[in-house]
Amino acid sequence: MHSRKLLSSTSKFHQIHLIFKNPFLGTHKFSTQSTPPHSLPEDPQILTTQLIISYCKKGLLKEARKLFDEMLERDVVSWTAMISGYTSCYRYNQAWMVFCVMKREGIEPNEFTISSVLKACREMECCYCGAMVHGLAIKYGMDGCMYVENALMDMYATCSHSMDDACMVFERIQEKNAVTWTTMIARYTDRGDGLAGLRVFQRMLQEEVELSTFSCSIAIRSCASIRSHTFGKQIHAAVVKHGFNSNLPVGNSLVDMYCKCSCLSEAYEHFHEMPERDLITWNTMIAGFERSGSHWSLHLFSQMGSQGLNPNCFTFSSVVAACANLAALNCGQQVHGGIIRRGLETNMALANALIDMYAKCGNVNDSFRIFTKMPRRDLISWTSMMNGYGSHGYGREAIGLFDKMVDSGIKPDQIVFMGVLSACSHAGLVDEGLKHFNSMVVDYSVKPNQEIYGCVVDLLGRAGRVKEAYELIEKMPFQPDETVWGALLGACKAHGISYLGRLAAQKILDLRPNGAETYVILSNIYASDGKWGEFAKMRKLMRGMASKKEAGRSWIEVRNHVYSFVVDDKMGCAQIELVYRGLEMLVQHMKEAGYVPDSDCLLYDMEDGT
């Protein structure tokens, strides 16, 4: 811990001299004026405290701390200024340490100190520290102060394992203000319980608390988190009624809510009608389009540039993902250039997105180049690289990365195991895959979910070990879902095992009776078994269903332009004839190499008997 330095000159004039040398109080002003402005306090202790605050506001913590250490007498205000200075610059440990020294020196904290230090506890997610401060607050009789109560509630809501402690504080608050309500709604939403957040919002309305832009934007985020278009629209109506429409946070959260509820046209409509848009508005809309309309996302990105807005790492992470979805390598490389030009390539989230983008564009070597150059890697970096290797069939490399990741001290999660197992599955590394599956629970205490079981069923099934796959399904600790049965069905189809195939298809149809492709596979199994009566039944059921299946679309980027195709496409690009000629050549090559076309899943050709 630091020691308090004593100045050689102990006069108050020395401290005032220090202050006049300081740039933030404007030395030039004082030197030209004969008397300082009246607003400046004459007490050097107060002056120094204000100087500390100015330094902290500029992020000059070292300078602030030096001044603080050199102070001859420090009252509770100076201590609190130093503590809140550290918290406002995200140095929560330092804030906490200053608080501890303060207590040791026998300075009694006030409600300002307590609420500042509670913020530090909250950010450190240290419920233990927070509870200790709670005790002090009670001891000094500050637990009736609004600021302390709200800060306590927020601390428990953020750090405690459940919302129970926060609720206890909340219910005891006699006069709840706007901050009390909004904090509660926001914390429920942060924990993924948007519905509970909305219930608090509803109670707030019942108690006739006036709506504000704050409460509206938070409540809209709650709607977004539970994808409730219904509630979202209702709050939107209230927003219009209160004239909050022109408020940016409210407008931005509305755009996000409509996007998350998959109402992209409504989102865009609102985006379009907003009187003012900032970077966050554009980022939200671009991110919203990324998932289900990547080309719109890229279009919006270029529009944003022509509006004179400078993209940040949030913008780029969506745009890189959009390029990955489209497998648009050229575009992705240009975006990568833009990232480097802005010095954002050190951003971990962006590097992760680039790894994924290059892998999905087929350049897994570029992915690895980015991966190796990263100074620090998180779980997502490793997962992205593993998935990149896995999707290119490099199972051994993916396993190697997994081991290195564990060695570097990062704990794998379910998604990492998904990556390792699917890499093993694609590379035919059955025993390695099973080994990792078994060590999941034993060595890493990660519980396998449906998807992971589906992956192991796929792993066994691809290798022809269909019976083992079925046994695994029977041993599953929960009811197998569509993905699991789908994996088994795929294996049965590939290895011509009709008995288990019929069973799997039936299970899928029980879960999702309108799955046209399942009927196709099932009818083909009946056909191959010569059960023509059943086959006819299936075909009858399928009639009228085929139209419900959406056409699969493929696309390719050539010279900065994305061309997309559907089966029997006649509308495509001008060189469509050339494309078909190329395709015929390829099919000829494949047939010469011994390829037999698989028509099991051709839905449209069924009626011709092909």
Add this chain to the structure above:
DNA sequence: CTAGGGTTAG
């Protein structure tokens, strides 16, 4: 000198 709101990655 103190408290509350909006956007991103597998």
